[in-house]
Every structure is written in structure tokens, then in C-alpha cells.
Amino acid sequence: MSFDVDIxxxxxxxxxxxxxxVRFRTPARRTVIYGPSGAGKSLTLQAxxxxxxPDSGRITFCDQALYDSVARVDVPARGxxxxxxxxxxxxxxxxxxxxxxxxxxxxxLRNPSERGGGEVVDRSLRAFELVDVAAxxxxxxxxxxxxxxxxxxxxxxxxxxxxxxxxxxxxxPELRHRMRTELDELLKRIGIPVVMITHDPEDLKWFxxxxxxxxxxxxxxxxxxxxxxFAPGMQEV
Amino acid sequence: MNSAVWITLALTLKVATWATxxxxxxxxAMGWLLARKRFIGRxxxxxxxxxxxxxxxxxxxxxxxxxIGKRGWLGSWLYQTFGINLIFTxxxxxxxxxxxxxxxxxxxARAAFEAVDPQLEQAARVLGLGEWGVFFRVTVPMAxxxxxxxxxxxxxxxxxxxxxxxxVAGSIPGRTQTLSIAVYEAxxxxxxxxxxSLVVITSITCVVVLLTAGRLAPFxxxxxx
Numbered sequence: 001m002s003f004d005v006d007i008x009x010x011x012x013x014x015x016x017x018x019x020x021x022v023r024f025r026t027p028a029r030r031t032v033i034y035g036p037s038g039a040g041k042s043l044t045l046q047a048x049x050x051x052x053x054p055d056s057g058r059i060t061f062c063d064q065a066l067y068d069s070v071a072r073v074d075v076p077a078r079g080x081x082x083x084x085x086x087x088x089x090x091x092x093x094x095x096x097x098x099x100x101x102x103x104x105x106x107x108x109l110r111n112p113s114e115r116g117g118g119e120v121v122d123r124s125l126r127a128f129e130l131v132d133v134a135a136x137x138x139x140x141x142x143x144x145x146x147x148x149x150x151x152x153x154x155x156x157x158x159x160x161x162x163x164x165x166x167x168x169x170x171x172x173p174e175l176r177h178r179m180r181t182e183l184d185e186l187l188k189r190i191g192i193p194v195v196m197i198t199h200d201p202e203d204l205k206w207f208x209x210x211x212x213x214x215x216x217x218x219x220x221x222x223x224x225x226x227x228x229x230f231a232p233g234m235q236e237v
Numbered sequence: 238m239n240s241a242v243w244i245t246l247a248l249t250l251k252v253a254t255w256a257t258x259x260x261x262x263x264x265x266a267m268g269w270l271l272a273r274k275r276f277i278g279r280x281x282x283x284x285x286x287x288x289x290x291x292x293x294x295x296x297x298x299x300x301x302x303x304x305i306g307k308r309g310w311l312g313s314w315l316y317q318t319f320g321i322n323l324i325f326t327x328x329x330x331x332x333x334x335x336x337x338x339x340x341x342x343x344x345x346a347r348a349a350f351e352a353v354d355p356q357l358e359q360a361a362r363v364l365g366l367g368e369w370g371v372f373f374r375v376t377v378p379m380a381x382x383x384x385x386x387x388x389x390x391x392x393x394x395x396x397x398x399x400x401x402x403x404x405v406a407g408s409i410p411g412r413t414q415t416l417s418i419a420v421y422e423a424x425x426x427x428x429x430x431x432x433x434s435l436v437v438i439t440s441i442t443c444v445v446v447l448l449t450a451g452r453l454a455p456f457x458x459x460x461x462x
Contacts, residue, residue, distance in 0.1 A: 051359050077362040090360040094378055104364030109373045157365065 002026050002161060002193035007047055007057035007067070020044065020054075022219040026195060028210030030187065033197045035214035041197035042087075044214065045163050048195065049084050050077035061161065078107075083154030083162040088170050089146050091138035091153070097145075098125065098134040101152045120156060128152045144175050151183070155190065162187075164196040168203065180206050241410065242419075242431070246438055249415040252327060252402075253395035256334035260342045260391045265384055268346025283347070290340040294400025301333060301405050323405070330406035330413050334395040341394055345387025349380035389450035393443055416442075 008021040020040045035041055046052035048059060050066065053074060059067040066075045091100050095111060101124050102117030114135065125131045128148040133141045138149065147167070154162065167183065168176045184206060187194055196207055197214075204211055212219050271283050289297055305312040305323045315321040323329040353376050361371045399417040406413035408422055416439045423432035 046359075049363055051362065077359075078365045078367060080363075082363065084360070084363040086356055086360060088356075090354070090356045092357060092360075092375065103361070103374075104366075107365050107367070107370060109370055111374050111378075153364070 002029075002062060003031075003048060003195065004060045005044075005048070005057075007054035007059060009043065009047065009052065009054045011043065018217060020047075020217040022214065022217070024212050024219045026193065026210060026212075029191070030194045030207050030209045031196070031212065032204055032208040032210070033195065033212045033214050033219070034201070034204055034208075035197075035199060037199055039214045040217040041199070041214055042165060044219075045084075045165055045195065045197050049082055049163055050075060050080045051084075081157075081160045083157070083159035085147075085150050085154050085162070085164045085167050087166045089138075089150035091146060091149055093138055096135050096137060097130055097141065097149050100138065100149055101125065101130075101156055103153060104157045124152045124156050143171050144179055147171065147179055148182075151186070159192065161193040161195065162190075164194065166198055166200075167196065168198075168200065176202075242434055242438070244411050245414060245416055245419045245435070246442075248327060248411070248413075249396060249417075250442075252330045252334055252398075252415060253392050255331040256338060256395040256398075257388060257392040259331070259335050260339055261384070261388045264339060264342030264387065264391070265346045268343055268348075268384070269350050271343075272347045272350035283343075286343055287340045289337050294337060294398070294402075295404060297337060298333065298401035298404025301336065301401060305329070305332065305405070325407045325409060325413060327406065327413055330398075330402045330415060333401040333405040334398040337398050337401050338391040338394040341390045342384070342387040345390070346380070346384045349383025349387075350376070352383065353379040386450055389446060393446045393450070396439070396442060396446070 003024075003026040005025070006023040008019065011018050011020065018040070020043050022040065022044055033041055033044060043052055047054050047067070054067060054069070056069040057067070058065065058069065058071075058073075061080075065071065065073045066080055067073060092103065095103065096114055098117060098121060099112050099114060102112035102121045105117055105120065106112050125134050128151065130145065130148055130152065133145055138146055141149070147170075168179060171179055180202075187207075194207075196203065198204070214220075267286065271279060302324070303309050305315070307313060307316055307322060307324060312323060315323070323332060357375050357379065358371050361375045366374065396415075397417050398415070399421070402413075402415060403418055408414045408418045410419075414422070416435055420432055420435045420439065423429075423435060
């Protein structure tokens with residue numbers, strides 16, 4: 001079992017409120033959280049990463065408490081050791097491809113130099129076929145390359161798990177197909193737990209060892225998911 | 238051109254430089270606070286700090302006299318405690334120029350900090366950075382062009398400050414008389430040649446500042462993603 005989650009969070013202001021109340025386990029290596037936009041997918045993923053603090057509940061990863069409102073545990077995002085792929089990649093626009101990948105290797109107050117990062121980054125550039133664009137900025141490379149940079153950046157620290165936020169939505173259909181295949185092979189190779197959120201049913205076919213269905217802020221099992229998935233979350237707001 | 242003109246220019250640059258430095262620190266800090274923190278009275282503070290932009294400089298000068306004048310509530314304390322008097326000094330001119338130009342850097346800095354994509358900061362956090370690292374490696378580099386542009390405008394505005402400076406610091410040649418005030422005095426005294434050279438020097442200095450501002454920080458840079 002990788003993630004064990006039971007959290008609730010009230011977001012929004014007085015005019016529009018949204019209750020996120022999810023409860024699930026991810027026994028599979030790969031988990032796809034599938035649902036329409038506005039269902040609470042991104043909030044759930046952010047909570048796993050430590051970017052959103054739930055109001056109450058707990059999150060554990062491999063039996064380590066990351067968040068527990070009762071025991072007052074809240075491991076900050078920087079200490080969780082997860083890789084996170086943002087929907088539109090969130091590459092640092094003023095840094096080169098190489099600096100972007102090396103970003104997480106230095107935790108001080110200064111960014112890596114244009115030649116920084118050393119052998120780890122060299123290897124990563126080769127593995128993701130980015131050697132030729134290493135000195136370019138994110139705005140100067142193609143969409144597929146941008147995604148590879150974001151993946152390389154997320155994986156360079158050897159994260160314990162990889163969190164993917166709609167990884168293919170920013171790509172055109174043809175590229176989407178190719179990057180799915182690439183990502184599929186990559187995930188097989190690195191073998192760390194992966195949680196992906198998506199609203200694209202195609203992603204379910206490709207990556208769904210374990211699929212969870214999210215709607216209106218709560219997660220439920222679909223007819224075909226493994227029995228490990230908990231019953232529907234608390235529905236009342 | 239006589240040496241008095243150069244002394245006036247040097248004094249003007251000194252006052253503008255100090256006003257710019259103070260405004261950079263205060264303006265960036267307040268801009269960040271207004272952009273990133275939610276607190277009661279936030280927009281009211283923004284409005285009050287923007288007042289110098291719309292108030293007549295003479296009105297500002299009057300307020301400054303009320304505050305830092307010898308009988309002002311801050312000025313009297315400074316005088317009695319430290320023997321410091323700011324009225325009719327170049328430091329007084331710095332305060333006047335600082336207050337008048339402050340909204341320029343405040344507005345630029347607030348807009349610049351608000352324009353930083355929070356997702357980039359989130360990405361840095363996930364990649365292992367603490368909050369100081371996020372601030373200095375992501376937030377500041379992204380906001381810097383806007384802050385710098387505002388700072389250079391502050392410098393240009395401080396160079397030309399007239400009304401508030403005249404009321405607070407007066408017009409003592411060689412001590413508090415800045416370029417813009419010297420121009421006024423020269424014209425009043427019918428010294429056309431002096432006025433001419435002062436006007437040319439002021440114009441050239443301002444053009445250089447604006448060109449530098451445009452080169453360092455283009456105002457219409459499209460956000461690159």
C-alpha cells in the first residue's frame with residue numbers, strides 16, 4: 001500500500017463553497033484519479049504533495065504520517081520527497097533547461113549556474129533526449145520537450161513517488177499519444193508509486209491499474225475498481 | 238557654466254539616489270505585503286500610500302511640515318531627543334522626494350509580485366526549497382523587472398521634485414537647492430543663461446534615466462511561460 005488518505009477541506013469564500021471529502025487507499029503501483037473538472041482532483045493531489053493543508057484527517061505514505069490533524073503532523077512539501085508534474089509544467093521561464101532540471105539539487109538561496117548540476121543532470125539530459133536544448137529556455141522548446149524537462153526535473157532527486165496533474169492535457173492529440181507511450185515506458189522503468197489525476201478517459205486505459213472516481217469532492221469506486229477501494233466518502237456538507 | 242550649477246546637479250543626484258534607495262526597500266516590502274498578505278484594511282493602506290500620487294505637492298509639503306517640522310509631532314521629538322532638525326536640510330529634501338515618489342514603486346512592486354505565478358513557487362517547494370529559497374530564487378527574479386522599472390521611475394520623479402521639497406527644505410543654494418528649484422529661482426531672477434543650462438542638464442539626465450529604465454525593464458514584456 002502506498003497512500004492511505006482520509007481528509008476533508010472546505011475551500012472557497014462565502015459565495016461559493018466546495019467541500020472536499022475524500023477517503024481512499026492506493027494499493028496499486030499506479031493509481032488514476034478520474035473525474036470531471038471541478039470535482040476536486042487537483043485539490044486532492046495538492047494535499048498529497050503538501051501544497052494544500054486539509055482542515056482535518058490524515059495522509060500516510062508507506063505507513064509514514066505526512067499529515068495528521070489529531071497528532072498535529074504536517075510534513076511540509078519540501079520534506080515529502082515526491083515528484084510533482086504540474087498541468088502546464090510550471091517550468092522556471094528565466095532558467096535554462098539544464099538549470100530547471102538542476103533546480104532541486106540545490107536547496108540554498110541561489111539558483112544553479114548555467115553549467116551546474118554535474119553528472120546527475122548530464123545523465124538526466126541524455127535519458128530525456130534534452131542534450132541539444134540544454135542551454136535553451138522553456139519558451140524556446142517544443143511542448144513535448146517541455147514535458148520531458150518537467151519530468152526530468154521532478155525525477156532528478158529520486159523521489160519516493162510521482163504525482164501527475166493532467167500530464168497530457170497541454171499537448172495536441174498526436175503528441176499526446178506519443179508522450180503517453182513514453183511516460184508508460186518510463187514509469188515501468190523507474191518503478192515508483194504514481195498517482196495521476198485526469199479527466200481524459202484515454203488515460204484510464206493506459207495507466208489505470210487502480211482507478212478511483214472522483215465527483216463533487218468525494219471519491220468513490222467505479223464498478224470495475226479493485227475491492228480495496230473504500231466506500232464512498234462522506235457526502236454531506 | 239559655473240561651478241554652482243555642478244554643485245546643484247550633484248546635490249540633486251544625491252537627494253534622488255537616497256530617495257530611490259529608501260523607496261526601493263520600503264516600496265518592495267510594502268508591495269509584497271499588499272500583494273501577498275490578506276489583512277483588514279489592506280486596500281485602505283494601499284489608497285493612503287497612493288495619496289502622494291494625486292495630492293498637490295504643496296499639500297504634501299504642508300503635511301510633512303506638520304509631521305517633521307520643529308513643532309511637528311515627530312519633528313519635535315527628534316529635536317528634543319537627538320537635536321535633529323530636518324527642515325531646511327538636504328535630508329529633509331530626501332524625505333520630501335521619497336514621499337512624493339513612493340506610489341510609483343509601490344504600484345509597480347505590488348503589480349510585479351501579484352503577477353508571479355504561484356504555481357512556480359509551488360513547484361519550487363515540491364523540489365525541496367524552504368520559503369526563503371522560494372522567495373529569492375523564484376519570486377524575486379520573476380518580480381524584479383517590474384520593481385526595477387518602478388524604481389527607475391522613482392529616480393526620475395525624485396530628480397524633478399519641486400513643491401514638497403521647496404516647502405520642507407527651502408531653496409538654499411549649495412545646500413538644499415535642487416535643479417528644479419534652481420530653475421525657478423533663475424527664471425525669477427531673470428538669469429536666462431543659467432536657467433537655460435539648468436534646463437538642458439535636467440532634460441538630458443531625465444532622458445538618460447528613462448532610456449535606462451526602458452532597456453533594463455521593458456514595461457510591455459509579455460509573460461514568458
